[in-house]
Amino acid sequence: MIQTNLLKNSSSFNGWNHYRINLNADQSAPDGTNSAFQITPTYTIGQHFLSTEGVDAGNVLSIFVQNSRYNLFGLGQGILGTSCAIFDLENHIVKSVEGGTALIEPLGLGWSRVAFISNNISSEYYIWPNGNLGNYSGGSPINIWGPQLETGSKPTSYAPFILV
Numbered sequence: 001m002i003q004t005n006l007l008k009n010s011s012s013f014n015g016w017n018h019y020r021i022n023l024n025a026d027q028s029a030p031d032g033t034n035s036a037f038q039i040t041p042t043y044t045i046g047q048h049f050l051s052t053e054g055v056d057a058g059n060v061l062s063i064f065v066q067n068s069r070y071n072l073f074g075l076g077q078g079i080l081g082t083s084c085a086i087f088d089l090e091n092h093i094v095k096s097v098e099g100g101t102a103l104i105e106p107l108g109l110g111w112s113r114v115a116f117i118s119n120n121i122s123s124e125y126y127i128w129p130n131g132n133l134g135n136y137s138g139g140s141p142i143n144i145w146g147p148q149l150e151t152g153s154k155p156t157s158y159a160p161f162i163l164v
Helices: none
Strands: 017-019 021-027 036-041 049-066 072-077 083-088 093-098 100-108 111-128 142-150
Touching (some): 017 021, 021 049, 049 072, 083 111
Antiparallel strands (some): 021 036, 036 142, 049 142, 072 111, 083 093
């Protein structure tokens, strides 16, 4: 099987929609490089998210996340994330899932890889650093690295998007 990441700019987040957040580069990543990003909310109350479209549709969305004071983290797809999974990063469990299945794998040093395997194929994808669509009060940063979209039944090892 040929491994393909369908998310454009998965290693830089260039061209992604940043809603009420700042992204800071050069954070320590799980692969030992300084290629992770820190998400910092720019508002203390309200939604915060990253969103993008894939170069093609897929159903397996995964990303590496480093635990912070948020403890919850969300992945979704479709219009405003109509299918989604919410992860409890502190306890390493899937808190809720709608429209598919989800996995969380603890990796050490506060990092986990989370994945949402949707029952549907879509080209719109969302990342919520607070774990849900709703309004919340927050402000602490969280580190992310290696978003990947592919088709299948589970995530494969991370491969940055490469334009072919």
